[in-house]
Amino acid sequence: MRLLTHNMLSSNIKGVTNGFPLRIQVEKVVEKQVEINHDFLRNIFPKIDWKAFSDASRIMGYNELPEEPPEPSVLESDVEFLGKFHHALLELHLEEGALLCPETGRKFPVSKGIPNMLLLEDEV
Amino acid sequence: MWYLCVFYHRLLDYRKPEVESLADLFGAFDDKRSPGLPSHSRALQWRLPQHHHPDSPFHFVDLPSEDIAKNVANRSILVKGIYELWGEGSNYEELEEAIKSYPDDRKLPYLGSESTFKITVDTFGKVMSHQEHNERIRGFSYIPFKGRVNLKNPDINFWLMETDDSATNNGLPPVAQRRIFFGREVGGADRKLIPTYQLKSRNYLGPTAMDAEMAFLMANQAQAAPGKLVYDPFVGTGSILVSAARFGAMTMGADIDIRVVRDGRGPDCNVWSNFKQYGLPMPIGLLRADNNLPPWRPGLKEVFDAIICDPPYGVRAGGRKSGGRKLLKGVVGPYTVPDDKRADHIPSTAPYSLAECVHDLLDLAARMLVMGGRLVFFYPVSREDDSSEDHFPEHPCFEFVASSEQILSSRYSRVLLTMVKTSPYTEELALAARIKHLEFKENHAKWLEEGNNLHSSVFSPAEVVESGDSKESKDSKPKYRGKYV
Numbered sequence: 001m002r003l004l005t006h007n008m009l010s011s012n013i014k015g016v017t018n019g020f021p022l023r024i025q026v027e028k029v030v031e032k033q034v035e036i037n038h039d040f041l042r043n044i045f046p047k048i049d050w051k052a053f054s055d056a057s058r059i060m061g062y063n064e065l066p067e068e069p070p071e072p073s074v075l076e077s078d079v080e081f082l083g084k085f086h087h088a089l090l091e092l093h094l095e096e097g098a099l100l101c102p103e104t105g106r107k108f109p110v111s112k113g114i115p116n117m118l119l120l121e122d123e124v
Numbered sequence: 125m126w127y128l129c130v131f132y133h134r135l136l137d138y139r140k141p142e143v144e145s146l147a148d149l150f151g152a153f154d155d156k157r158s159p160g161l162p163s164h165s166r167a168l169q170w171r172l173p174q175h176h177h178p179d180s181p182f183h184f185v186d187l188p189s190e191d192i193a194k195n196v197a198n199r200s201i202l203v204k205g206i207y208e209l210w211g212e213g214s215n216y217e218e219l220e221e222a223i224k225s226y227p228d229d230r231k232l233p234y235l236g237s238e239s240t241f242k243i244t245v246d247t248f249g250k251v252m253s254h255q256e257h258n259e260r261i262r263g264f265s266y267i268p269f270k271g272r273v274n275l276k277n278p279d280i281n282f283w284l285m286e287t288d289d290s291a292t293n294n295g296l297p298p299v300a301q302r303r304i305f306f307g308r309e310v311g312g313a314d315r316k317l318i319p320t321y322q323l324k325s326r327n328y329l330g331p332t333a334m335d336a337e338m339a340f341l342m343a344n345q346a347q348a349a350p351g352k353l354v355y356d357p358f359v360g361t362g363s364i365l366v367s368a369a370r371f372g373a374m375t376m377g378a379d380i381d382i383r384v385v386r387d388g389r390g391p392d393c394n395v396w397s398n399f400k401q402y403g404l405p406m407p408i409g410l411l412r413a414d415n416n417l418p419p420w421r422p423g424l425k426e427v428f429d430a431i432i433c434d435p436p437y438g439v440r441a442g443g444r445k446s447g448g449r450k451l452l453k454g455v456v457g458p459y460t461v462p463d464d465k466r467a468d469h470i471p472s473t474a475p476y477s478l479a480e481c482v483h484d485l486l487d488l489a490a491r492m493l494v495m496g497g498r499l500v501f502f503y504p505v506s507r508e509d510d511s512s513e514d515h516f517p518e519h520p521c522f523e524f525v526a527s528s529e530q531i532l533s534s535r536y537s538r539v540l541l542t543m544v545k546t547s548p549y550t551e552e553l554a555l556a557a558r559i560k561h562l563e564f565k566e567n568h569a570k571w572l573e574e575g576n577n578l579h580s581s582v583f584s585p586a587e588v589v590e591s592g593d594s595k596e597s598k599d600s601k602p603k604y605r606g607k608y609v
Contacts (some may be wrong), residue, residue: 005376005409010421019420021149035405039351040374047427090408112384116412117419120471122460124417 001094001115003060004044007053009115011101011108013123021052022099022108024059030113034090040074041082041089048089057088064088126171128195128207128307130285133248133296134609135341139202141526141542142344143185144168146196152188156305164462168417173212174303177297180286181248182305184209190310199371201318201340207283207307216313219304220266234308235267239261240274242281249288249296258429260284264306275454281309320402321366328393330361334434338530338540339367342432344543345526348373352429353408357415357488358443360384362395362407364432369404378413380444385410385436414562415484416445418477425549426494437480437504437538443476478504480564482517487557490521491549498525498542505529506536521547531607 011019051071057065064084074081098107099115106123109116131139144167147153153166171184181204187193190208197206210231211222234241243264245257252260261284271280304566321328321336325331334342342364348354350372356364359377363382367376377395379385388394399406413419482503489499503516516527522543531537 002408005411008409008421008424008427009419012417012419024509034408035350037374040353043351043429044353044427047424050420058398098598111131112386114372114382114410114412118380118382118412118414118471119417119446 001020001058001110001113002090003092004048005115006056006088006094006099007048009099009117011099011104011106013101013104013106013119016101016103017030019054019101019103021102023102024056024078024094025100025107026059026094027071027098028094028096029060030093030095031091032093034086036086038082039084044089045072045075053088055084057092059116060088060092060094062088062092125189126184126186126209127310128209128305129183129184129185129197130204130207132202132204132313133181135137135202135337135528135530136179136361136607137528137530138341138540139283140170140183141528142200142341143196143201144526145345145347145542146199147187149349150195151191153193160405163399163578173303174214175301175303176287177299180287182285182303183376193324194311198314199344201337201344203311203313205312206310207305208310209305210514212303212305214301214303216263218303223267223306231267234280235269235271237272239271240277241269241271242273242275242278242285244281245286247282247286247288250285251449252288272282277556283307283309300352310463317370319410321370323363326361327397328361328388328395329363332434332436334363334367336363336367339364340370342500342540343373344366346430346432346498347539348432350432353427354430354432355428355492357413357431357485358433358435359395359410361388362398364434365407366398366402366404367566368417368430368432369399371409375406375407376409376428377407378415380414380446381413382412385412396585399483414446414473416480416547418488419493425491426497428492428497429494430498430500431485431489431493432500434479434502435485436476436501437478441445443478443481443519444473444526445476445480446471446473477564483557483560483564486517486519486522487553490519490545490553493545494547495545497545499541502538503541504536504538507531508535519543519547520553521549529607 006022006024007008009020009022011022013019049065054067057063058071070078070081070101075085094110095113097110099110100107129143147168148166152168169186172178172180173184174184178180186207187196187206193206197203208230210226211219213219213222225438245252245260264284275311283306285307287303292546317340318337321340321503323333323336326336343354346354346368348368348371352373354365354368354373354375356362356375356377360381362377365375365377377385385395390395395410396406436488454583485501486499489497495497499522516539518524523546525542525544526540528540528543529537530540
């Protein structure tokens with residue numbers, strides 16, 4: 001599971017008011033190379049919740065991202081930053097672990113890189 | 125400029141929508157993007173050659189430039205070739221007249237000695253002998269070709285096409301009179317694409333894996349391209365995402381069945397290995413999720429450039445959603461799984477009717493597609509209803525772009541629907557969707573029954589045909605097959 005996916009998910013258990021962001025419990029992180037596409041990065045940047053993203057990257061062991069979101073103009077010109085953004089967003093992979101609901105602590109397991117977001121009968 | 129567009133004679137309903145979608149992708153309508161203009165003004169102009177039936181493979185289309193024509197043709201699946209027409213006629217004398225009067229400044233750049241060329245002779249509706257081919261080619265002595273001939277890999281490919289008037293005898297669309305065309309090829313479909321990606325050599329398959337040709341057509345309708353993010357909420361074995369990835373898009377998918385998406389049939393036979401097989405970039409995200417109760421964070425919207433999918437129709441593979449069957453019917457009350465069993469508990473699922481599935485898909489697309497993003501999906505249609513009006517799903521955020529029917533049996537077809545998002549997702553729409561969701565939950569049994577109608581119309585035994593009729597139909601000439609190709 002990449003951080004792009006993590007940034008989109010929340011715990012939608014019945015009764016939970018704010019299930020985002022899910023806390024990452026790391027068991028195994030893998031780095032997988034992905035070809036960089038600057039247009040894609042520029043298009044996806046406005047959709048990212050930056051705080052959740054940069055916090056998650058630190059938990060995954062990557063400390064290069066700033067805590068504050070950069071100005072959009074940085075994406076136009078700063079190739080080095082784009083590289084870091086790309087690496088954290090698409091190349092860090094949670095292979096085994098879990099995502100925890102911030103309110104209830106309920107674990108959504110991640111195995112073989114695939115998060116299981118299915119809710120149980122009483123969470124629906 | 126008008127070009128001759130020759131289609132492969134199959135999937136007739138899909139041909140023009142594909143060209144229109146690709147023309148849009150490659151900028152044919154870039155001067156028509158101002159908000160005041162309705163989206164139907166973004167359409168190509170088409171003409172039929174004289175005496176030709178609308179199902180004919182030959183059409184004239186007006187495209188803004190040769191670059192666009194080439195890009196559209198090369199990316200398409202159903203375009204055999206797009207040609208700059210140098211002449212046409214009902215016989216070779218007329219053709220010669222036409223070619224001679226075609227402007228020299230259009231012809232001379234392609235007749236020079238620096239480029240190699242060949243002339244291909246093609247006939248539609250009949251077979252021509254090798255000797256006749258050569259005779260036809262020799263007949264072009266009045267064209268001042270200066271280049272060398274290269275049959276394997278010419279710079280320029282000229283085509284001579286003859287459509288015969290005997291077509292009524294072989295089940296092809298009728299042609300009232302013979303028509304001959306001569307033109308310079310500008311581009312055409314990559315004939316190696318489908319054999320490379322065909323399902324019979326696919327690493328990991330499932331019963332509803334999308335046929336390669338159709339998956340590419342869907343990706344073209346959705347305008348998949350580099351830099352875009354494409355999502356399939358019913359990803360299964362990833363057959364649709366493979367085609368989107370081949371066209372350069374980033375892909376993401378979800379499925380309620382974790383075995384299909386995570387495990388596959390082993391470490392070398394799963395969704396990832398399908399992408400590895402073709403050297404394509406892996407999907408950037410695969411998850412197990414229920415489309416009926418999606419896991420997206422509140423406030424997340426306008427993320428995907430396209431959503432392409434083949435939802436479960438409940439005919440060969442039923443859809444599932446969360447919530448036990450008995451729970452929804454009210455047979456058992458809501459229950460809590462004991463703590464010690466929670467970790468490994470597999471949540472029960474209930475059948476997912478087509479109506480609810482499509483409602484959820486439209487709601488997902490309305491929210492998660494960017495403005496101008498496309499939703500492309502299959503919708504099953506019973507052919508026995510005799511209703512003249514097709515009732516396709518609608519949603520206030522979407523404008524209808526195209527529908528293409530593929531006949532699957534005498535009982536039912538599937539229609540590929542293409543819709544484009546033209547209105548933003550509002551709080552009112554979100555609320556209306558939540559109300560509808562609860563309504564479906566309360567009337568679970570009723571929707572299940574409606575869904576069963578399609579299933580039974582496909583699988584119930586056919587009516588017995590009188591023996592007298594069947595004898596007659598064997599003796600008659602092959603009927604024009606129309607959309608059955």
